[in-house]
Amino acid sequence: MSRPNSRTTPAGTPLGDDFHVYDTTLRDGAQREGISYSVADKLAVARHLDALGVGFVEGGWPGALPKDTEFFARAAAGELELRHAALVAFGSTRRAGTRAGDDPQVRALLDSQAPVVTLVAKSDRRHVELALRTDVAENRAMVADTVALLRAEGRRVFLDAEHFFDGYAFDPDTALGVLDAAMGAGADVVVLCDTNGGMLPLRIAEVVAEVAERTGFRLGIHCQDDTGCAVANSVAAVQAGASHVQCTANGYGERAGNADLFAVVGNLVSKLDMPVLPDGAFAELTRTSHALAEIANIAPDTHQAYVGASAFAHKAGLHASAIKVDPELYNHMDPSVVGNGQRVLVTEMAGRSSVELKGAEFGLDLAGHSSAVSSVVATVKEREARGWSFEAADASLELVMRSALGEPAAAPFTVESYRVIIERLAGGQVVAEATVRLMVEGQRVIATEEGNGPINALDAALRAALTPSCPWLDDVELADFKVRILNPRHGAGHGTDAVTRVLVESADGAGSWTTVGVHGNVVEASWLALVDALAYAALRHRAPAPAGVAR
Structure with missing residues (x-):
């Protein structure tokens, strides 16, 4: 047959x-x-x-x-x-x-x-x-x-x-x-x-x-x-x-x-x-x-053809310059055809075109602000030389861009100081106590909270200080927390003295965002990422994202 x-x-x-x-x-x-x-x-x-x-x-x-x-x-x-x-x-x-x-x-x-x-x-x-x-x-x-x-x-x-x-x-x-x-x-x-x-x-x-x-x-x-x-x-x-x-x-x-x-x-x-x-x-x-x-229960492959988050992501400044003229010059197809999207990654390799295209993703028009673009490029290059990474932390990058444009600080507070105490009890239980001192709406606010670790305690103390004036914080949660010890080339130390990069993923009912902090002290690195996370949450609460812009 x-x-x-x-x-x-x-x-x-x-x-x-x-x-x-x-x-x-x-x-x-x-x-x-x-x-x-x-x-x-x-x-x-x-x-x-x-x-x-x-x-x-x-x-x-x-x-x-x-x-x-x-x-x-x-x-x-x-x-x-x-x-x-x-x-x-x-x-x-x-x-x-x-x-x-x-x-x-x-x-x-x-x-x-x-x-x-x-x-x-x-x-x-x-x-x-x-x-x-x-x-x-x-x-x-x-x-x-x-x-x-x-x-x-x-x-x-x-x-x-x-x-x-x-x-x-x-x-x-x-x-x-x-x-x-x-x-x-x-x-x-x-x-x-x-x-x-x-x-x-x-x-x-x-x-x-x-x-x-x-x-x-x-x-x-x-x-x-x-x-x-x-x-x-x-x-x-x-x-x-x-x-x-x-x-x-x-x-x-x-x-x-x-x-x-x-x-x-x-x-x-x-x-x-x-x-x-x-x-x-x-x-x-x-x-x-x-x-x-x-x-x-397997994390999506970000570099998977057609459907991966990085399938149409561009990092090199040369690529971004061409994409700015015509996206098809460096894409084999229109990513929207398969339900994906083009992304421009702003890193130390980025040029002015990368910054302008990335700003457009955030709904920010940087094309007519030459000094702001220069400031963002310089900030990114300087920070990434010290171990920061903005390609996985769009929220922190957007805050940098808005600051370069001269926008008021997104955070509804300024930090005066914080303190964390770690105590190991007789039974082996470890308790962290954090105290934060902030200026919130012109008022000095002090809050102390406990947690199962220093980051948990700092997060709890920040929320305790801010929630009375920012009730929307009840909808914001810390979804993921990643710590990476960087190569010694990023800092003077090594091992427990090495520079630490922390990525914090936060979420509310409408979406998620990631922020980054880098420091020789893991608590400070985490604090920087947490403060950015809450500042970005305030930005989301203050102004809805423009049509077509994901936040």
Whole structure:
């Protein structure tokens, strides 16, 4: 049985079933070290993927894993209503020497009620003989029997030809025979799997084109990232004739991971003009990536292609000068198309254009204020030479810019002094007591509070002093606190005497912001970051951000 390969349709034309975007985050992606999805997590992931518009969501291996069995049961009971995607159950062919109908694992695939089943089968003769301990003929019969049974039960069947590229190089007839057995029994697609992840793009393209020419079958591609080429390999396979591509969200997967769904789709849509998602869904790429990272409890990769926070961030002054003229000069695409945004990083490498562009992000027009721009550039360079870093602390940078423009201080207070006392009690408990002396609205205010450490105590004392006149502080919380001991080149000391950089992330109901402090004393560094954090909170309270400016 043979089917011609589907080809690309013109941009803007829905591909429908002509091209498959197939996601295996819930099965292959879940094999990543550190990921452990609950059933509720799996349902949430599936909903996000469906909302993005992928064609197929592989839910797991029913019958093999209790959580996966429960997932399919709850999906069948109505907890998962998919608008775009078809739910897929994954499993293996019947065991050697048995009947497909008698194999409990095959029955579990049917019991899952998934409309699509993906079967994995060995396509490398060495794996057939050494791992399965059977022969080539029986392996083909295992494939054909299982596919035929599932088709007779009304299921659509895809076949993952495991270790295909290695097997094709070792014994092409055996590898092709597995594909033929599947398609002859009624499979829709045979997926060529680079299971060990050792292939490179040119070889992938060569093999896919050759297999397409020899068989006429509809081909899919599944790539692992062990050579760092999974995305390139997947795109190369599509260009060579594959019309079904298997990926995982953010490249999650075993070892080095799988082909990243967002990079693959990003390339297919923006570089090959293939409309593989529903209208409007491409702009949801960044949001979906970050939502799925949150569910996996893994920090988003800031340097991830297309969707990373740094994917369109520019640090060099030369870049900023060109971007000021035309953003496309240093961006390969408009970041808003994938729901991302361009950022300019102001560091010691920054020039005047960087400062002006960054100011525009904050809603500040610096273009007509040459002396203010010069002041900001000089301040940033001088402070970064001492260990400050503004690229991760936009709030502190905005305060510097506003000060250079001559705006009144954002902080609703001025600091007279502070003091922190650390006491270790007899039982081993450590208590910190902080006292702050401030001028607030022309009045001298003194507040003393305790905390579980000096920073906690200082934060509490500041709030106690300010809350009567700044009730909005009740909505502000310290969300994260990071301390880094800097290289001795940033200061005279080393070890416990070294310069310390502190980043404080604060949040309220409307968003979050980060401030920075640097000093040879960790408490002073933390104090500087805390004061900036509250000053920026006052700025947010005083004036809403301009339209389109995130704060």
